[in-house]
Amino acid sequence: MKTSVIGYPRIGAARELKFWTEAYFKGQLTEPELKENARLLRRTHWKRLQEAGIELIPSHDFSFYDGMLDTAVLLGAVPSRYRELGQGELATYFAMARGYQGAQGDVRALSMRKWFNTNYHYIVPELTDDLTLALSGSKPFDDFLEAQAEGVLTKPVVIGPFTFLKLSTFKGSKKPEDYTSELIEAYAQLLSRFGEIGAEWLQLDEPSLVTDLTESDLALFTKLYSSLLSRKGSVKVLLQTYFGDIRDGYTEVVSLPFDGIGLDFVEGKETAALVKKHGFPRSKVLFAGVVNGKNIWRNDYSHTLQVLSSLREAADQIVISTSCSLLHVPYTVQAEPQLEEDARRLLAFADEKLQELSELRVLGEDADHSQNPLLLANVRLHQEKKNKTKDRVQARVRDLSPGDFTRSPSFEERSKVQKKHLQLPLLPTTTIGSFPQTREVKLNRSRWKKGELTTEQYQANLRAMIADCIRQQERLGLDVLVHGEYERNDMVEYFGENLSGFLFTKQAWVQSYGTRCVKPPILYADIERTARISVDISAYAQSLTEKPVKGMLTGPVTILNWSFPREDISTREIALQIALAIRDEVLDLEAAGLRMIQVDEAALKEKLPLRKSDWHEDYLDWAIPAFRLVHSGVKPETQIHTHMCYSEFQEMLASIDAMDADVISFEASRSHLAIVDAIQDNGFRTAVGPGVYDIHSPRIPSQEEIVSTLQSMLEKIAPDKCWVNPDCGLKTRNPEEVEQSLTVLVQAAKQVRAELH
Template sequence: MVQSSVLGFPRMGKLRDLKKATEAYWGGKISRDDLLAEGKRLRQEHWKIQKDAGVDIIPSNDFAFYDQVLDHIQLFGVIPERYSKYNLHPVDEYFAMGRGLQKPDEGVDVPSLEMVKWFDSNYHYVKPTLQDNQTFKLAANPKPVVEFLEAKEAGVVTRPVILGPVSFLVLAKADRGQSVDPITQLDNLLPVYVELLNKLKAAGVEDVQIDEPILVFDLAAKAKAAFKPAYEKLGNLGAQAPRLTLATYFGDIVHNIDVLSSLQNLHGIHVDLVRNPEQLDTVIGALGPNQVLSAGVVDGRNIWKTNFQAAIEKVELAIQKLGKDRVIVATSSSLLHVPHTLASEKNLDAEIRDWFSFAVEKTAEVVIIAKAVTEGPASVKEQLEANAKSVQSRASSKRTNDPAVKARQASVTPEQHNRKSPFPVRHAEQGKSINLPLFPTTTIGSFPQTKEIRIQRNKFTKGEITPEEYEKFIEKEIQDVIKIQEELDLDVFVHGEPERNDMVQYFGERLTGYVFTTHAWVQSYGSRCVRPPIIVGDVSRPAPMTVKESKYAVSISKKPCKGMITGPVTCLRWSFPRDDVHQSVQAQQLALALRDEVVDLEAAGIQVIQVDEPALREGLPLRAGAEREAYLKWAVDAFRLATAGVTDNTQVHSHFCYSEFQDFFHAIAALDADVLSIENSKSDAKLLKVFIDEAYPRHIGPGVYDIHSPRVPSEQEIKDRIEEMLQYLRPDQLWVNPDCGLKTRQWPETKAAITNMNNAAKYFRQKYSS
């Protein structure tokens, strides 16, 4: 028979239970035992959901209090001395690595490890950080063993999920000041994996899912060569170890098919047939005579119902070549990237709700598909008919198509993508109207979203206060934020975004073509959850979205105040996009809507406009080549279309996350923004060398401190960071700003950090004033 499988389940719980528990623990409101108990409750609840749905292969060790890679860092003892020296409880050491820890009274002050995007998703993982003399040691009570036994005691037999050794090392980096090449540590790491697999077998584990997602990358020769010796060792442990199913996702592995062909001692191979269905024949051809194919046909990254007919056709093609006993129906990836359950969404329009499937519903989908190909379509006739009706309803709905939007897209000209004048001319004009000092200081956009802001927004949403009352409240918040920035003596202000729930949701709620959920939260990092809006149809802007608040802020500001907009690529990437229209089409529609907003902001007297594109790097295709260049072309065009409608006097800023941009720097330069700010505080300043190599002429603000952590950096720490930056950037092009927006921080730490940042900027301003 064909089995069904889920590669991973969301951790947060139906009502963001894990977020609430971890934040309560960080705030000292619950004990460590309470936190651990809540984690256990959630794990058992999620295993039961999958068991009750009829899933055959249920994952364990997919749960994490912060991040699954951070779990492995602790599991293998890859803990830098700056954390281990404090002799913290393992739970607190874990969170210190994830988010930093600062306890002045106890002499504890340590920043977090670097955090970067998990492949091309909006999930963030903590980067393993290795030393030159790195050693590896398995934790005394290995988490994968503990959670397998926990599930077994609850009556659920699971398949533990672990990150494979090659991916763990390729995704790692050398610590600052170290020169170790992580992949060279494979021989030292493999004995720990052997020990772990032996312990899992002793606990009763028969099968292990071992994730090697880096197989979708263009691999360096050393990384590619590491697979054969690694899995010759791990796959040949015999009866003393579990069977291994190697899982890949988020792309195809055809370009690494020679690696797959060398791994025939493994039990099975999982591939993502949603992202790349065309790889099926090649992968089947590379399997060993007894290997199992796990066919990822249910989308783990988006919320649309699976088209059962199309999925069944893929699975039956595999069955024709391999037989039913060698095929598993699976999710394409972990369901970590989709919301918990559609059952919580009581307010969605019935027609549109019928198009969606969240994590709980997707567990049912893999079971239905597996049953259809095992017992025949008649065994699930009712479900197949309902699914076909849903798919047809969406395809024929008038709500997905807007002729006016399509007509406007057809009329876009190349000239609309270009500013009136080149940067030197614009810079001179802006200097006359926006008088800024050397090392100008600013923030990225948002200030702390206080409890009071959330309470008032919730009251307004529920109709408990009038629009006029809410508007007065927002104006008071803007007044307070402007006053604080005056006291902090920043050079370019922001209005603080108190009216905004999320940087994408806020705009989506004011655009046609979007729908919204109530409880469809998805983990972004740690306890941070987002509720991505869903693009269901063609997008347009019925009315101005940010002009009122920005105009008010400018009217009460003594210094320039930025208008803040989320860019078209980020609006696309941080939504659940349509899967029936190419993303370039959706990005252009968003760009045209945002272009209208940018022009209206300028007309309202806003001279500095920031159009954020933090997802630009995230959206980059994982492999170099034609697909990547095509993406960069339409992504850059979308940004330029959104921003090029203003005069030379208006200074256009953009912000994007992470400094890993060497491979596509030409696209960063092509954005033609007057000022870029980037998330950079945890990265090596040497990455800024590309600005010299490419003679980048415009202005840049590499982040000087990490906003993901509550830790307050010292003034000297920020000075040291700026000093590093000045090795690669000219004083006249360097802006000083935090890494990202400050909405998740508290006011005391925010004020303290910005004070230190501003003092550091003034030090260099004085130093270079002559």
Template sequence: MQTTIVGFPRVGANRELKFATEEYFRREITEEQLEAIAKTLRQTHWNTLQTQQLDWIPSGDFSFFDTVLDAAVLFNLIPQKYQALNLSKLETYFAMARGYQGERGDVTALAMKKWFNTNYHYMVPEIEDTVTIKVDASRLVAQIKEAQQLGITPRPTIVGPYTLANLAVYTGKKQAQDLYPKLIEAYQEIFTIIHDLGCEWVQLDEPAFVFDLEDHTQVEIKRLYENLLSGKLQPKVLLQTYFGDVRDLYQTLIDLPVAGIGLDFIEGRKNLELVQTNGFPKDKILVAGVINGKNIWRNQYQQTLNTIEQLQKEAQVVLSTSCSLLHVPYTLENEPDLLDTTRAHFAFAIEKLTELQELKTILTTKDKTALQHNQRLFAQTRFVKNQTVEHAINSLNAQDFTRLPALATRAAIQRDTFDFPILPTTTIGSFPQTKEVKQWRAKAKKGELSASAYQQKLQEKTAACIAFQEEIGLDVLVHGEFERNDMVEYFGERLAGYLFTKKAWVQSYGTRCVKPPIIWGDIYRQAPLSVAESVYAQSLTNKPVKGMLTGPVTILNWSFPREDISLKESTLQLALAIQAEVLDLEKHGIQIIQIDEAALREKLPLRKSDWHSQYLDWAIPAFRLVHSKVKAKTQIHTHMCYSEFTDIIKEIDQMDADVISFEASRSNLDILDALRKQDFQTQVGPGVYDIHSPRIPTVAEIEHTIEKILEKLPVQQVWINPDCGLKTRNEAETYESLRHLVTAAKQKRRDLDANRSLVSRKDRLFV
């Protein structure tokens, strides 16, 4: 019995990679220094895996930004606009990830999308018809040699050809199938390199195999891999899948000439049945993902042992994680303040390595101590229930999810109430969280800054934020959210039912890390969450200031959820809590309330056949529950990130918000066609510039974007806003970008007014 993992967190136990990379971006360290820090971090991680007695250790799971981007660079899938900058390899890489604005040119970043059903985001490769596929294996080779110097023969890990080609976007006539022949040659070249370096195995990650796959796609995959594996010099191939089951492809996979197949037995609902029903080849190993790589609860050993027992009847089994441990925090050792009775229920990345070792010991020796301890743990009560909350959930009826009057009637009432100009301008919510603001928060937590002094500083910052927005002429303002550490954690800290950590960071994208709170019990609102801040901000201006809330689906999706009740029930608990806050804001005179559902798509099942029954049929009504009781003149906004929403536009319209803003700039405004096709009724604000890049958009650039929007949507339906909140940007970038946004919107209004006047004049002349 051997143990392995799909991948390991790369940011470090204390986010060392994040801080080093950001220092490099600020030019505080050199490229050589950054590379040295990264090398030390990799060595630390490999030594940790050795110490934890992992039998089979991967390499190539480390990345400065994203492993899909790494694969694109590995095969020279680099668009010409980045190559034309003539930057170093690393600078070109970061230009693709973040955009570039400097003496070499001005380019936007690649698109960024959700990585399947996780909170991680990958960079979308962009394939031009002129692309020349060739291998640059320098980083791959360097990391293999680094591991070998530590006495490790690693298993190099690369995104597989099908997933890589089919996650990419194509700017010309070429499509994924056109890429395969040259891509196969490139992978075979890498196989030879790996073989010559003495590596016995290579791992090809193919999570795209868990999607719904039509018959012709199955044939395409079979042909792709048969051609790929026809080379002479090659290591053994582990074909690794995760995030779901391979029901459409199972027979094809077990017939392929690969030496191992990795299957997810946590989210892969049908994988066990597939193995039991169809068998598994004796000449292949089954890498069984039995440790949850996405949640932080301890593994229930007896259930897992039962699964392994069934698998061992059919296959030679290696124990593994369901997916990369990238999606969980690094170690519980960073959480000394958690009670021992609480800590006992959690397993972060390091602790999951221990679980693998304990399962191996139980299976291969007579020592059942770990099993007995685990059984005692699961015999305990760990979740806190509340009868009032349970009664409220059970009492919900259809009327609680329906807002009256209907959208069209509300829209007319709101037009009279607010009298906004055409193309009204706003931001998504947060303003930059400066070093100064973070220091205030830290001092307040330590007691070094009194509550009143802290509140005074926050109000001063809010007042400055309101004054700036009024100065540049935004139509709907925000208070800046300076009091908030995170859009989910902040609310969780004020709701009953949550548990919090200090250093349980998880990578979201690039250098962006989040600290998801843990749902520990039934959730309810104990006191106002944001009313005081919103009321204060509104008192500073005659313009409307949005009340800013995070929606129930996003709070759920960006938390570590309970395992004893359904996701639906937890979400409805959150919805009732946020509903109480919405009504309180309305009572205190806040006329516009934004309820962000940035993560709406995150837990959407990967198979379309499961979309409604397992998710949308309760996620969309949960949002409606939040605002169903507000008055007609109260305008409800929501926001969604990473615009992979074209296939659920109908359902999004059914959320019955009054205004919806979408991230759109990185996806080239693709969502507009879907909105028009669906006859989308809600007012909409497609993001007009990318806030995930340090680039400052020009006025002309934003004007051009607005023109593209108005080609697809009626002007009466359009709002002008950035892609997302501005928390991660610095103040200089933010202020100049917003000035450009307002200037562009006002210019477009003048253009439209001039055109209308010209048309009216022509009509008069004709008469």
């Protein structure tokens, strides 16, 4: 057996790439310096995989921002507005990712969406009628040759043509099938070039195969690859899938002349059954994704060896692989010496998963592995797991009744009460919650954690920052205020730190998008709230103003989806435990005088099953009730807000409406207000705040731009149900950008409000 890795983390073990890239944005690092640093980082990664004994090492899985964006540039899918800036290749690339506003023009960034069922965000390629797709770059070849010069023969990785078309947007009359001949030619040239420079394998990632496919989808896939594979030459082509199974096209896929096919045996519910029922071609190599690329618990070797044993009946050649790219997990547990040993030995980050692959290969080649020390040690590890349950928490979940998930009175009655109670103008203006995490903010928190500040000093500094934030919002003229969230490092980690049952890391960073990294907490035991979390700070902020201040919380589904979950109890059980903890906080915020409480569910869509047939039973039937449980006990006059971002919500709007919130804010600017059409088409009852400008870009919107956006929104949303807000929280922006953007937002809202009167 051999071992393979689909992809490896690229941000650097200490987030080096993030800091280098941000220094480049600020003009503190030159382009050659950035590229040289990146080269050294890639070399470190290749050598690490080589030393771990991985035979099929990926290249071109590295990116300065995003792999889909890299593929778009590779294929020449650069919209004219970016080319017309007249910038260099890298600057144009970053303009597509982040937008650009300067001497050479003013362009918005391309849309950004969640990558299947993960918290990673990809840049959406934009295909226009005037665009001709053709092989236009050399990055995959450069990376391969770079590794080759370091003595590492890699397996180049490129996103496949089918997934590229499925995830692109089409700005014109052309449809996906109109680009097939161009894509076939481009990918054929890709294969030819790799053959010339000595590549043995080319991995083409096609995760779109695990989604619901129509007959036309399968026809498109077959057309692309029937032609492409007839021209593959000497290079072996690995079709790599992940995040699920390929039940809609298994027989069609395995009948095509791929040299290898990668299947997911972790998230693929039906993968094993498909192989058993239909077999697997003896002439092909089966890349078996048996090591979880998304979660961080040690692999259960006994179970995995059973899977591999059953596969031997179907496949002659098996490569042991990760279930998906290791992009979705941190680098190494070795960077977390502060964790207790009982916890550390249960964890496997990227480097530990490399070790697991190598050990599974050894065990798989051992005809009588039952007494192999590697297996015996793994068995003992799983047998010795400590009890992580709490009777009182489980009893509280067990005692829930249907009434605990229903708020009264009805939405319509509450709306009337809240309108009278809050006395807000039409088109009320607000923000999503966070304000810039400046150096001063971060220093206050870090010095307190290091013991350089007393708790009293830390709290005094915090209150001064909150007071400044409230004054700024009042001066700007916002209608509903927030306290700025200066006490929070991350919207999930902060709440996890204040609930029992979580483990926290210091260096376990995972890329979310571009230079944005998160440090997901680890759900380790039963969850409960042992003390008030945000109540005192929120009450203090409200005491500073007559305007309503939103209490800011993270919802149970987002806390679950943005953490590494337990595997010993159901996700439903975990979600309800967290929901009860957040419910306690909601009720205490209300008792402290907060008239509005925002419970963010930014990640609601994230773990929605990729197949609609699994939506309700596997997810929505517990996710929506978990949110309702959080707020079902509040008074009619208390207004419940929530926020969601960077996903396509149109198909699940009925379920979102069933969350029974009073106001929902959505990301909308990068998706060109697509959500607004769906809101109108679905008769959405909840008041909405589609984001009017993109906070993930440094560009400042103009008043005319936001006025036009609001006018478009009001063609489809009633004025008394429309809120005005940015796309997301402002923590990543600098104070000057926030001041300018919010000034424009408020003035635009006032202008449109006056026009309505």
